[in-house]
Amino acid sequence: MGIIKREEDKHNKIVMSIVISLCALLVIYLGMAAYFVNHFYFGSQINHINVSCKTVDEAKQQMEAELEKYILNLKERGDKNEQIKGIDIDLKHNLGGEYKSLKASQKPLEWISAFFNEENLKMTDAVTYDNELLKQKVEKLSCFDKCNIIEPKNPNFKYTDKGYVIVNEVNGNKINNDILYDRMAKAIHNEETTIDLEADNCYINPKYTSKSQKTIDNKNILNKYVASKITYTFGNRKETIDGSIINKWLEVNENFEVVVDKKKENTYMKTLFENYNTVGKMRSFASASGNTISIGGGDYGWLIDTDKEMQELNEVIKQGKTIVKEPFYAQTAFSHDSNDIGNTYVEINITRQHLWFYKNGSLIVQGDVVTGNASNHGTPKGIYSLKYKDRNAVLVGPGYRSPVNFWMPFNGGIGIHDASWRSEFGGSIYRGDGSHGCVNCPYYLAKNIFDNIEAGTPVICHY
Numbered sequence: 001m002g003i004i005k006r007e008e009d010k011h012n013k014i015v016m017s018i019v020i021s022l023c024a025l026l027v028i029y030l031g032m033a034a035y036f037v038n039h040f041y042f043g044s045q046i047n048h049i050n051v052s053c054k055t056v057d058e059a060k061q062q063m064e065a066e067l068e069k070y071i072l073n074l075k076e077r078g079d080k081n082e083q084i085k086g087i088d089i090d091l092k093h094n095l096g097g098e099y100k101s102l103k104a105s106q107k108p109l110e111w112i113s114a115f116f117n118e119e120n121l122k123m124t125d126a127v128t129y130d131n132e133l134l135k136q137k138v139e140k141l142s143c144f145d146k147c148n149i150i151e152p153k154n155p156n157f158k159y160t161d162k163g164y165v166i167v168n169e170v171n172g173n174k175i176n177n178d179i180l181y182d183r184m185a186k187a188i189h190n191e192e193t194t195i196d197l198e199a200d201n202c203y204i205n206p207k208y209t210s211k212s213q214k215t216i217d218n219k220n221i222l223n224k225y226v227a228s229k230i231t232y233t234f235g236n237r238k239e240t241i242d243g244s245i246i247n248k249w250l251e252v253n254e255n256f257e258v259v260v261d262k263k264k265e266n267t268y269m270k271t272l273f274e275n276y277n278t279v280g281k282m283r284s285f286a287s288a289s290g291n292t293i294s295i296g297g298g299d300y301g302w303l304i305d306t307d308k309e310m311q312e313l314n315e316v317i318k319q320g321k322t323i324v325k326e327p328f329y330a331q332t333a334f335s336h337d338s339n340d341i342g343n344t345y346v347e348i349n350i351t352r353q354h355l356w357f358y359k360n361g362s363l364i365v366q367g368d369v370v371t372g373n374a375s376n377h378g379t380p381k382g383i384y385s386l387k388y389k390d391r392n393a394v395l396v397g398p399g400y401r402s403p404v405n406f407w408m409p410f411n412g413g414i415g416i417h418d419a420s421w422r423s424e425f426g427g428s429i430y431r432g433d434g435s436h437g438c439v440n441c442p443y444y445l446a447k448n449i450f451d452n453i454e455a456g457t458p459v460i461c462h463y
Contacts, residue, residue: 047063214256297383357448359453
C-alpha cells in the first residue's frame with residue numbers, strides 16, 4: 001500500500017507541473033498578445049528598417065529620424081566624394097509615417113506565427129522629395145563645375161622617326177547629367193546611401209580606346225600614308241615629298257577617320273610649285289645686242305596644274321607608293337633651266353624695230369620690222385608663247401581687213417605676219433604709222449620664221 005501511495009503522489013506532482021507550465025505559457029502567450037496589441041511583431045520592417053516591438057508612433061519617429069540623417073554619397077573618379085543630404089531636398093515619406101495599416105494586419109493573438117511566416121511583417125513607404133531642390137543641389141556639385149571638367153578624348157596618334165604610335169585616350173571626368181540624375185532619383189527612392197559613378201556608367205567615356213580595332217586600323221592607315229615617297233623631276237632638279245612632310249597634312253577627324261588636310265597640303269604644294277612656275281616672272285635675258293636685260297610679264301613659262309597634281313598625289317599617298325614623276329602642267333616651256341626661254345626663241349627689240357629668230361642656238365633669220373603704233377597701239381613688252389601658225393589668213397579689225405600669207409599670233413590678236421602693203425620697215429615708222437599692235441615683217445622674214453617655228457616658241461618683246 002505504501003508503494004501505491006508513493007506512485008500516486010508522484011503522478012499528481014507531474015500533472016500539477018504540467019498544469020502549472022501550461023498556465024505559465026498561457027500567461028506568457030496572452031501577455032505577449034496584449035503587448036502586440038500596440039506593438040509591431042518581431043521581424044517587422046519598414047523600408048528594410050527594423051521596427052520590431054515599436055509602437056506606430058515610435059516607428060514613425062524612427063523613420064523620420066532615419067530620413068533626417070539620410071545622406072547620399074557620390075563616389076567619383078579620382079577618389080573624390082560628394083554628398084546630397086536628405087534635409088536639403090525636403091525628403092519625406094509618402095505616407096507621412098502612418099503605419100497603422102501594417103499594425104492592423106498583425107493580429108495580436110497570432111504573434112507566434114511571425115516566427116514561421118513573414119507575411120504582414122514588411123511594408124514599403126515610398127519617399128518624396130523636392131525635384132527642383134535636387135536639381136539645384138546637383139548643379140552645384142563640383143563635378144559639374146566647368147573648371148573641374150576634363151573632356152573625354154579618343155586616342156591620338158604621334159608621328160615619330162619610326163612612324164606613328166598611339167597616344168592613349170583620355171577618360172576625363174565629364175558626367176552624363178541625365179544618367180546621373182536618373183540614378184540619383186532611383187537611389188533616393190530606395191534610400192540607398194552610395195552611388196559609384198564609375199560602376200553605374202555615369203561618365204561620358206571616349207568612343208574608342210587604344211585597344212579598339214578602329215584605333216589600330218587608323219594607326220596602320222597613317223603609317224601606310226607616310227610610307228609614300230613622291231619625287232618630282234623638273235629637268236635636272238628634283239623635289240621629294242615623304243613621310244616627314246606628309247605627316248603634317250594628316251589628321252583624324254571628329255568621326256575618327258584619317259583624312260588629309262587639303263588646306264595644309266594645298267598651301268605646301270603651291271609654295272613648292274611656285275619655285276618652278278615661271279609664267280610672268282622676271283628673267284635675265286641675253287639680248288642680241290649683247291646686253292643682259294631683265295624682263296617679265298607675258299604668258300610664257302611653266303605652269304603646274306596644282307589641283308590636278310594634288311588629286312594624283314592623294315591617290316599615291318593612299319596607296320603608300322614610291323614613284324618618280326613630272327607634275328601635271330597646265331602649260332609648258334622650252335627649257336627647265338634657270339632661264340626657261342632656252343635657245344629657240346624670237347626676240348623683238350621695239351626700240352630698234354628689229355627681230356631675230358634663233359633656233360637651237362643658231363640665228364635663222366633677222367630683219368627690220370614695224371611694231372604697234374607708239375601713240376595708241378604699242379606692242380606690249382613681255383615674254384609670250386606662240387599660239388599657233390596659219391597660212392593665208394585675213395586679219396580683221398576696226399577699219400581694216402588685211403590678207404596675210406603668214407600669220408603667227410602670240411598675244412591675243414597680236415602676232416607676227418608679213419605686211420605686203422609696206423615698202424619700208426624699221427626706223428621710226430612705228431611712232432606715227434605703226435600697226436594695231438602686230439609685228440609687221442617683210443615677206444622673206446615672215447616666211448623664214450613661219451617655215452622654222454613651232455607653237456609654244458617664246459616670243460620676247462622688249463625695249
